Amino acid sequence: MTTNEISVLPQQMQFLASESRECLYSGAFGAGKSRAICLKVAMRASVPNSREGLCRKTVVSLKRSTLKTLLEPDGGLPPVLPEGTYEWKKQDGEIRIKGGGTIMLFGLDNPERVASMNLSGCAVDECVELTNDDWTMLRGRIRMNLPNTRNQLYGACNPSSPQHWLAKRFGLDGESKPAANCEAITTAATDNWFLPADYVADLQTMTGVARKRFVEGLWVGSDGLVYDRWNAAQFVSDDMPTEFDRVIVCVDEGYNNPACMLLLAEKDKRLFVVREWYHRQQLEADMIAEAKRWQEEYPIECFVVDPSAAKLRAAMRHANIDAVPADNSVFAGIQAVSARLANDSAGRPLLTVHPDCNNLLREFGVYEWKKNASGTLKDEPVKMHDHALDSLRYGIVHYDGIRTTPQVREMTVDNVANDDAIWGDEMWTEL
Ligand SMILES: Nc1ncnc2c1ncn2[C@@H]1O[C@H](COP(=O)(O)OP(=O)(O)OP(=O)(O)O)[C@@H](O)[C@H]1O
Numbered sequence: 001m002t003t004n005e006i007s008v009l010p011q012q013m014q015f016l017a018s019e020s021r022e023c024l025y026s027g028a029f030g031a032g033k034s035r036a037i038c039l040k041v042a043m044r045a046s047v048p049n050s051r052e053g054l055c056r057k058t059v060v061s062l063k064r065s066t067l068k069t070l071l072e073p074d075g076g077l078p079p080v081l082p083e084g085t086y087e088w089k090k091q092d093g094e095i096r097i098k099g100g101g102t103i104m105l106f107g108l109d110n111p112e113r114v115a116s117m118n119l120s121g122c123a124v125d126e127c128v129e130l131t132n133d134d135w136t137m138l139r140g141r142i143r144m145n146l147p148n149t150r151n152q153l154y155g156a157c158n159p160s161s162p163q164h165w166l167a168k169r170f171g172l173d174g175e176s177k178p179a180a181n182c183e184a185i186t187t188a189a190t191d192n193w194f195l196p197a198d199y200v201a202d203l204q205t206m207t208g209v210a211r212k213r214f215v216e217g218l219w220v221g222s223d224g225l226v227y228d229r230w231n232a233a234q235f236v237s238d239d240m241p242t243e244f245d246r247v248i249v250c251v252d253e254g255y256n257n258p259a260c261m262l263l264l265a266e267k268d269k270r271l272f273v274v275r276e277w278y279h280r281q282q283l284e285a286d287m288i289a290e291a292k293r294w295q296e297e298y299p300i301e302c303f304v305v306d307p308s309a310a311k312l313r314a315a316m317r318h319a320n321i322d323a324v325p326a327d328n329s330v331f332a333g334i335q336a337v338s339a340r341l342a343n344d345s346a347g348r349p350l351l352t353v354h355p356d357c358n359n360l361l362r363e364f365g366v367y368e369w370k371k372n373a374s375g376t377l378k379d380e381p382v383k384m385h386d387h388a389l390d391s392l393r394y395g396i397v398h399y400d401g402i403r404t405t406p407q408v409r410e411m412t413v414d415n416v417a418n419d420d421a422i423w424g425d426e427m428w429t430e431l
Pocket residue numbers: 007008009012028029030031032033034035036074077158192194195
């Protein structure tokens with residue numbers, strides 16, 4: 001297979017051509033990263049006897065996203081691997097390229113499978129989801145000798161904060177030098193001229209940190225993040241109990257804006273976001289049908305619903321779903337969520353989010369306070385990137401209640417640092 005037979009964007013070509021031992025393709029939504037990952041793995045795996053990995057943090061997310069780009073047509077575009085050029089051994093999680101090598105599919109959620117691998121190279125989609133330890137483990141797996149092919153670990157992702165280990169490793173934080181043999185290629189949404197105009201126009205409506213990261217493709221932080229204690233390494237895990245003390249579902253209504261349901265369960269006073277349903281332009285009936293499916297699977301105490309969604313609540317009750325209105329005190333609710341972004345006295349997180357809850361995870365990283373003309377932060381968040389977070393807030397307030405805020409303050413860097421004193425452990429010892 002050669003890349004001449006298909007269209008390739010300039011940044012994708014740079015990524016395909018890179019021979020650095022570690023290479024990162026980082027950038028905006030829809031910039032063509034997943035396609036580039038698939039093109040590169042297909043190209044490298046076309047070498048006889050090669051053994052290339054293709055992974056994501058979880059094998060489920062790999063199958064739902066990247067594997068589709070590899071094996072299925074996308075609109076008018078053919079799949080990256082044309083049908084008939086490979087054999088897919090589903091049970092072994094392997095794709096054998098006719099006349100070439102093998103692509104091994106896996107998630108980092110199966111460490112035993114990863115630990116037994118000896119690879120010529122490895123592709124990682126959405127590598128921002130990995131821990132530094134996951135990446136280090138993969139670095140140790142790419143050691144299979146092949147004539148004329150360099151061992152390479154190559155990843156793609158949307159940018160996160162400059163404190164993220166990837167930003168430091170690849171010199172994208174504005175301070176660090178890239179580590180030895182590490183190369184980053186960055187790309188903006190406008191670099192992909194194949195994107196439909198209405199998608200690009202929608203992206204252009206983004207503002208603040210979301211615009212910088214998801215449109216411009218930059219690794220920026222924000223001194224105005226609402227959940228500045230959010231830390232994916234601490235609060236994201238698929239290590240969840242199988243039985244819970246209490247289970248509720250929290251619901252934010254939407255049609256043109258996404259509607260969101262989160263399954264929020266409690267075990268030993270810790271909360272777990274087990275599952276997310278997040279969709280635009282879904283009919284009320286579709287949401288209710290999904291709610292009923294969840295009700296069959298879990299002993300759900302009640303559905304805590306957006307207080308302004310009276311019609312939805314009535315329709316849910318009509319369908320025998322116990323729907324109660326949520327408390328929508330925004331500022332106080334944000335404090336309740338923030339208080340959960342901490343560990344209990346045994347060092348275990350008070351809130352754990354399953355890695356498949358992609359939209360909730362994304363919103364945590366970009367939800368911002370409004371700023372007034374002088375640039376100081378208001379006590380009011382920007383009403384964007386808040387659909388999953390609003391649902392979560394309704395649910396956490398349902399479990400923990402609202403504490404009256406000691407004072408409503410202008411948020412400055414100094415008093416954000418003082419938050420620990422105000423909302424610190426002593427006030428929340430019962431959690
Ligand atoms: N070289 C190309 N030729 C034609 N279309 C392309 C090319 N690269 C990407 N596209 C199209 O652009 C769209 C976005 O591509 P892709 O899914 O790879 O982006 P992404 O950067 O992974 O997006 P996300 O940030 O959502 O993960 C897809 O519909 C894809 O088919």
